[in-house]
Amino acid sequence: MALDKSEVAKIAHLARLHISESEAEEVSNRITDILALIDQMQSLDTEAIEPLAHPLEVIQRLRVDEVTEENQRERLQTLAPNSKDGLYLVPKVLE
């Protein structure tokens, strides 16, 4: 399946990536090549096959529902590009 430039723009938006007009064609060609590789899958009839989500088919282990982690907000917020008074700061969302 080929992916044209408008589809590239749509997918880029869903992935929150910025792809400039000048890059769009190159990106669309590369992705089209990769989709051609992926489409080899369609040569096989898999109608009756159950999907395999986990290589060992184990069930997710559950733990007791109790607090095990301490709150490390101050320590972890030192990693943030911009934080103040215990809050993460981002550009204004509402006027």
Place this chain on the structure above:
Amino acid sequence: MIKSTVAELSLALAAGDISSVELTQAYLNRIAQYNGELNAFITVCEESALEQAKAADVARAKGDTSSLLGIPLAHKDIFCTEGITTTCGSRMLGNFVSPYNATVVERFSDAGVVMLGKTNMDEFAMGSSNETSFFGAVKNPWNTACVPGGSSGGSAAAVAADLCAMATGTDTGGSIRQPAAFCGITGFKPSYGRVSRWGMIAFASSLDQAGPICKSAEDAALMLNVMAGLDSKDSTSIDKPVEDYTATLNDSLQGLRIGVPKQHFAEGLSSEVEQAIRDALAEYEKMGAIIKEVDLPNSHLSVPAYYVIAPAEASANLSRYDGVRYGYRCENPVDLEDMYKRTRSEGFGEEVKRRIMIGTYALSAGFYDAYYRKAQKIRRLIKVDFSNAFKEVDVIIGPTSPHTAFKLGSKSDPVSMYLEDIYTIAVNLAGLPAISIPAGSANGLPIGMHIVAGDFEEAKVLNVAHQFQKHTDWHRNKPSAMAKEA
């Protein structure tokens, strides 16, 4: 001494022939001498390494006899290390100082291992040549015009050039085994879930697995003894007892049934690699093994299925990089959407963005059944192919890669790079343990042999690899370009 295996160093340290401080200093000198040329390390931790070495020597004097005590190691820069920059080869995490240790890091630290530094890698482990790193390509110690393989290329080059005694790697589609093959060393991917993924930066969570990169199968067994085991912090780590992987290394291979997949000796395989693997199989026959052809009929679909599953999982995992809580943020964003988009476009490299796009597309409305679900169905067929083969044979042997290391810059189109992992990817889809060990050489470059066994048969893989290394010397070969002593 720096060229020795971990097993040999362990004995030398125990006998008092050398101290951990002396050994650590020797590796630091070697890094200073060769890292400029190889670019294998992103971060070198000279001061803390010497402190850890001193502590190891003190512990030994007090009677600690742990097998890896005081041995210098390098961690792939995908493992979180508290207080030390952890970049994952990306501009996105170029300034990220991890607030905690990965379980793998914690386990080696508890065993008294000295950490020399963090090794270079393809960005977010997406690559087969180490050329996608934001910090520049790593060079192959056997020929610096060639790639070391990827994504664990820095770890593989560092071990091959004796810049460390051992290193960690991660393998999502071949990222331990292919660089091990290209660099002429031993690289082992355990079964999915055998080693904790906690603190190992996620790429594709149903495929990612950590493992040893080292100089022999015996060393891999010593490392896996420390790395393997249940971790309550990783809900996919497996609750299964950990064996002593060194205990069965010397078991006889008399009567061992070796399966040779006909699909791995077909078109695309270089004649030198094929000959080396055939010679290795003859060596196994001399040890009493029986060679049988096996069929993996769906193996040609493993690369297509992988390039749906891995990018789909990556697109979800990498959505966390939003410029809000840690990592890179673009300058002067005009609004929130601009901040997300420019942060991610400037912070990620081309290959990472490409895979996020593929994954987002495969998971977008209307395409789920045609891509993700279809790929998971093929994943089952691949698992069944292996299960059927293992009814007939004990291990499967073939080439790790279709050829030896290629030239830097020679594979510019993504699809040809993806096909590099043609023999290794199916093993990740099936979750099996597999090793690459050196088994020959062509034009001065090493050739890797791939040994695969059934679920949790790590000990079998290591036994079969160790016996080959007892009878041959390929793993003792060293790159002549790195022969100068500091």
